Amino acid sequence: MPILNALQDFEWVDPDVVPRPIVAFGVEMSDVGGFELEDHSHAKGQMLLVQRGALSCEVEGGLWVVPPRSAIWIPGGALHAIKVTGALEGYNAFVDPAVDARLPKTCCAVSVTPLLRELLTRAAHLPYFYEEGSANTRLVTVLLDELAAARVENLHLPMPIDPRLRSIADAMIASPANRGTLEIWARHAGLSERTLLRLIKRETGMSFGRWRQQLGVVLAVKWLAGGASIQQVTSDLGYESVPSFVTMFRKALGTSPGRYMAERHSG
Structure with a gap:
């Protein structure tokens, strides 16, 4: 290997x-x-x-x-x-x-x-x-x-097994700035909105909105660790402003992205 x-x-x-x-x-x-x-x-x-x-x-x-x-x-x-x-x-x-x-x-x-x-x-x-x-x-x-x-x-993103849900997950990971609605993503997978909500809850334990937010968290951590700026990450995730991204990040990990990465590189 x-x-x-x-x-x-x-x-x-x-x-x-x-x-x-x-x-x-x-x-x-x-x-x-x-x-x-x-x-x-x-x-x-x-x-x-x-x-x-x-x-x-x-x-x-x-x-x-x-x-x-x-x-x-x-x-x-x-x-x-x-x-x-x-x-x-x-x-x-x-x-x-x-x-x-x-x-x-x-x-x-x-x-x-x-x-x-x-x-x-x-x-x-x-x-x-x-x-x-x-x-x-x-x-x-x-x-x-x-x-x-x-x-x-909390650096884990549950990944669905159902191929229809996995097609949505792969598309979101490939284009995280796409802020498509639940209706758009359901149509992408050939599902009704109700079926999409039921399946993603069953396979990930999360609501559709919570899963998409967690995707943003793990991608943000990855990009910030790779040297990307907070402004760049905000844009790449499709947030309209830096404060809205920082608020999401703080709610998920308990601190701001700047402080989070500063602590990672200290000492």
């Missing part, structure tokens, strides 16, 4: 065959037009921590966006695809789910504390087949404690 790697003399070994609780390595990718891994899975759980840039990950019915100082946790066996559109730096860790029952059972984006980041940095410098016991065992134990306690973030 292709990987993103920052370590010199790095030799890829399938982490599923390494008999250690954690296999970690550094991740670095220059801005060369993007990178994409198609659907694949691992027996071990996977955590991708982002320090610079952003990535998106689609996992069996959901889309996650991961900005700096966040990570995505993907349970073992989950089919997932990863997409990077610009430069990226961070860490990748594969975790044996048998070593800690507290690990999340479903995919989620989590906030990364300074301690969790430093522990991953140390783990990434261990050899694949590091000697177990002593300091290495204590390091891995604390790393697992921090991962299990990590705070889940």
Whole structure:
């Protein structure tokens, strides 16, 4: 499987065959037009921590966006695809789910504390087949404690499975500035408005309007992490003014987009 790697003399070994609780390595990718891994899975759980840039990950019915100082946790066996559109730096860790029952059972984006980041940095410098016991065992134990306690973030967009709804979702993602009405989108999929409302609630747990707002949130986080200005994001999402976009963002994530990104790049 292709990987993103920052370590010199790095030799890829399938982490599923390494008999250690954690296999970690550094991740670095220059801005060369993007990178994409198609659907694949691992027996071990996977955590991708982002320090610079952003990535998106689609996992069996959901889309996650991961900005700096966040990570995505993907349970073992989950089919997932990863997409990077610009430069990226961070860490990748594969975790044996048998070593800690507290690990999340479903995919989620989590906030990364300074301690969790430093522990991953140390783990990434261990050899694949590091000697177990002593300091290495204590390091891995604390790393697992921090991962299990990590705070889940609202960076998830449920993705519908119904092909008619998926055609709407794909069109909205491709053209998020399109502020078409419910009637227009229902006609796009060959559905009545009532059927569209019923199906999207059943498949995503959200109303049509709430789903579209969450789409705006995850795209905004992705673009801001990639260096876009608030004015550009406002325009690309089809909002009439910056204040209206900022209000939506603040309601969803509890802070303004400017403060949100400043905190991501601090320290």
